[in-house]
Amino acid sequence: MNIGLTGGIATGKSTVSSLLVARGALLIDADQIAREIMLPGHPILSQVAEHFGQAILQEDGSLNRKALGNIIFTNPEERKVLESITHPAIRRIIRERMVDYEAQYPNKLVVADIPLLYESGSAYEDFFDEIMVVYIPRELQLERLMKRDGINEEQAENRLRAQQDIEWKKERADIVIDNRFGPEETEQQIEQFWRRKGLG
Ligand SMILES: CC(C)(COP(=O)(O)OP(=O)(O)OC[C@H]1O[C@@H](n2cnc3c(N)ncnc32)[C@H](O)[C@@H]1O)[C@@H](O)C(=O)NCCC(=O)NCCS
Numbered sequence: 001m002n003i004g005l006t007g008g009i010a011t012g013k014s015t016v017s018s019l020l021v022a023r024g025a026l027l028i029d030a031d032q033i034a035r036e037i038m039l040p041g042h043p044i045l046s047q048v049a050e051h052f053g054q055a056i057l058q059e060d061g062s063l064n065r066k067a068l069g070n071i072i073f074t075n076p077e078e079r080k081v082l083e084s085i086t087h088p089a090i091r092r093i094i095r096e097r098m099v100d101y102e103a104q105y106p107n108k109l110v111v112a113d114i115p116l117l118y119e120s121g122s123a124y125e126d127f128f129d130e131i132m133v134v135y136i137p138r139e140l141q142l143e144r145l146m147k148r149d150g151i152n153e154e155q156a157e158n159r160l161r162a163q164q165d166i167e168w169k170k171e172r173a174d175i176v177i178d179n180r181f182g183p184e185e186t187e188q189q190i191e192q193f194w195r196r197k198g199l200g
């Protein structure tokens with residue numbers, strides 16, 4: 001069985017995926033894949049640099065994440081260009097890993113953590129048995145994001161605006177994990193999900 005795990009920025013996807021992995025789930029992490037394709041020498045990074053210019057690279061040729069983030073989180077058109085380069089590659093790698101894991105470990109739960117699962121359209125939605133959304137109310141999302149990344153309210157708002165609203169995602173979810181309370185409450189919901197699915 002597989003699930004797509006999503007939510008908004010800083011709603012707690014990594015927290016929830018760690019709880020699932022601790023129970024034996026296999027994880028595919030879209031943010032990690034996004035970093036792999038941006039490593040020096042990768043053809044995707046070359047395409048990105050071709051469009052955005054050398055200013056988004058550090059002297060050693062690696063990606064200057066801050067510089068690229070500043071461009072795409074304040075300019076939706078540039079964000080679309082970046083996504084048109086990165087998303088097809090990310091999607092392909094996720095699908096390949098999913099197929100591999102499911103063939104190798106047919107009794108395990110495979111979890112794909114994809115921040116922009118819904119934003120990417122039906123390409124992903126049809127791919128998973130179920131979609132789990134990690135939810136917290138927007139004000140708390142803003143607060144946790146500012147604190148975790150050490151950014152101000154305007155920068156955090158820009159990042160939130162680059163994604164679909166968390167309430168909208170919650171409405172569409174097959175499974176909602178409400179992560180606004182403490183870690184114990186979240187763990188309880190994961191345990192319930194695990195039992196309901198007969199995973200052990
Ligand atoms: C722009 C980049 C370099 C900024 O790097 P930075 O280290 O500041 O952020 P990081 O990669 O840790 O991402 C943090 C979060 O930002 C959000 N985010 C990232 N890219 C996007 C985007 N194109 N649109 C909306 N939100 C995004 C996601 O919620 C993600 O979890 C980086 O996010 C990137 O390469 N983005 C393009 C690839 C992509 O779309 N990744 C999302 C996973 S599918």
Ligand SMILES: Nc1ncnc2c1ncn2[C@@H]1O[C@H](COP(=O)(O)OP(=O)(O)OP(=O)(O)O)[C@@H](O)[C@H]1O
Nearest residue numbers: 009010011012013014015115144148179181182183
């Ligand atoms: N139940 C909780 N109570 C308090 N703080 C939490 C809780 N869950 C997560 N956090 C904190 O909120 C922040 C965001 O969590 P996390 O990094 O798991 O989110 P994420 O959805 O994976 O984020 P991103 O998509 O941006 O990588 C972190 O600083 C984390 O420590």
